[in-house]
Amino acid sequence: MKKLLALALITFYEGIRNRSVFGIAIFSMFVFGLNVIVAGFFMRDIGKVTIDMNLSGLSVAGLLLVFFVVVNLMAKDIDRKTVHLVLSKPITRVEYIWGKYLGVVLFVFVSMAVLFMFSCFTVILVKGMHSDYFAQFSWTVFSLAALFVFLKIAVLGAVVVLFSTLTSNSFITLIFSISVFIVGTSVEDVLFFLRSGLAAQDVAVSKTLWIVIEVVSYLVPNLAVFDYKISAAHGLMPAWGQLGLSLGYGAVYIVVLLVVASCVFSRREFN
């Protein structure tokens, strides 16, 4: 366990000290600052627009962190053969995977927490300027939504770890991870659209396509489950059962991905 934490710690340092993180932070501040101006363009639902922009900015920042920094963190080790050095120590392949992932999660959490602080600051600012239009706003739901944005990023981080074990090429890892993100975001809409279309019998779907989509819905993470942005925008507290299931789904999915990654990595050869 200690070895795992040691690897997690240095992975965290490597992530946090990456120059890209600075760029992503600047970009996020820009989005948060922008929302102070943009909110004024709207008539009534200023609270909603502020939350929309803040949570979307946080989400995009998280995606940038995963696709550019985390992919790099994982690929660097293998590309530059640092992994040879680490594995020459008494650390198992499984400990390596979990240690790296823990470091990634820690890095993402700290980065997003800092960004969330800035986001809260702009929310307070806009709320002060247009307090009448924040009637529906709830700090609880806003924070919960931000937490689930983090969870979504954590799931994508596990996807990146898995693909890193399958290929040494960081570009392929990137492309595949982005594809999982795209499919994961759309799968719910597509599935329910087809289901309702089939029921209304105004959409012709072949049996094979149907089976493919059903299989995909079990393989790919349904990222819509972590999306509480609209609830936060209107201060609508979701049911605890729903929140619990989202949390559980995320946790289980991460564990499964890491177990598969551990298996693949244990059999991996390094040249």
Added chain:
Amino acid sequence: MRRILILLLVLLISLVSHALVTFEMWRMRGQVRSTTVAGYVLPSKFSSVLAFGYKGLLSDFLFLKSVTFFGERHLAKKILSDGDWQYLLTSLDVVTDLDPYFEDPYVFAEANLAWEGKVEEANRILEKGRKNRNWDWRIPYYIGFNYFYFLQDYEKGAEYVMEAASRPGSHPFLSTLGARLAYYGGKSKTAVLFLRQMILETTDPGLRTRLEKRLIALERAAELEAKIELFVKEQGRKPTSIEELITAGYVDSLPPDPYGGQWVILKNGRVFSTSKFTDSR
């Protein structure tokens, strides 16, 4: 030294030309936008998938787009063509599908669609708001208003206004308005029941008194209407005046109007009062 001077001269010339060209460009764009046909909005099904999890943000963006489009047309004093209206309607539809809790499009629909003659379409969009923004009294009020003001459907108008009155934070006058509309719409019984319910829920004593007074007036009017119906059934004709009910023996005496007016029978057989059921003259 000469090289630097030449470089600076070139820089100056390029900056000046940039300023001039940019000025011209913005002017041209203003012209282009005022003559452009309204854009195309992807239907909700596609928009929601293409939002990639940013539905709320996309709804904000699309709404802003429609508002600026509408505003620009107004600025240029242009009348909106059918195509323009179609764009606006689809846009508002998509915006409210992406985020059905978004208040601004509903307000916009009421202000700019209903008042421009597109009442049915406005109501259709407002229905979504009524269902989803179930804490918001304004939306059913808008729908009700549209029904009684534009469509002259008092019955339906009353229904919606009453719903609005039952939602939290509603303006107290809505309860009396609802009852009045119901009464105008020929639904005195409904008005009576509604008022009784409102009285039970009202904590404000001033409002309570006003509602109770209105209730008494309507109950008495309803009683008289029932007597008139009986008269018509038995006598085969409408009574000439309210007093005929007493002479014909249908009532012993006329119950007093709490607002102090005289009962009158309207042409359609409804009972009203010279007080118009209001304290102000």
Added chain:
Amino acid sequence: MLEIEFCDVSKVYNPGLFKPRVRAVSELCLDVIQGEVFGLIGPNGAGKSTTIRLLLGLLRPDVGKILYRGRTSEIRSIQGELGYLPETPYLYDHLTLEELLAFCGRVSGLSPAIVAQRGVRLMDRLAIIDARRRPLRTFSKGMLQRAGICFALLHDPSLIVLDEPMSGLDPVGRKMVFDLLTDLKQRGKTIFFCSHILSDVERLCDRIGIMNRGRLLQIVGRESFVSKGRDMLHLEVERLDELQNRTLRPFVTALDDECSSTIVSFPATDLPRVADKVQSMGVKVLGSRNERLSLEDLFMLTVKAD
């Protein structure tokens, strides 16, 4: 006691989708005795690095197995006592040297106190102590190599595996490493390394293995080259036939066929053995010639004959 034993190990790998498979290592049989310094030399692509990777468990042999301390083929059993230094150690850019060694210590199961103590000693010895708070990306190649050595030796391993330890070092650095290895040898550590620099190999190693094209051609003992040069004997014998050629081959360095004779080349110290063999085969000796060879010459000869 045998520290490491390669038993008939072969490794083939696929460099790409449409490229032909490469025999990286074929039928490798190699022992490393506890306490000795074993050097592996060979031209580029001989399979030295692959051998080291097989040793470290980074690759799995297709055929054969590798035994550690005669007991098990699980690398895990001796990982705690193994120190590895690759040719170009790429370490974590953004970590400081101190953080790297702290990590190294934790992963090796050392207490922070010991890590601090030994770390300072090692860093001082390798003259990088002043840079310990600087991030590794600011280190020069030589400094990185030395940092890598610290990483490899922090936990005082009993088996040290090095892949080209002197490459990229300036003469000062090379002397430092050389002294360090000598010191380790004196303390009874087992050292296994591969190198291109034959002079270092000559001075340090107890035994030298010569590899080419994935095969171990010859293992030469210290006594064969402890003197400045190396005596090579060339025996001219009557022309050997196919069978005789094959029989004699394992005992000698090279067999060159001339028109009517064969030149048999071997280290002078092997003379008794070779003479016996030649006699038992009934081959007639026509003449002989002495030659002083350095390790380099021996190396070139062996590789060319392959």
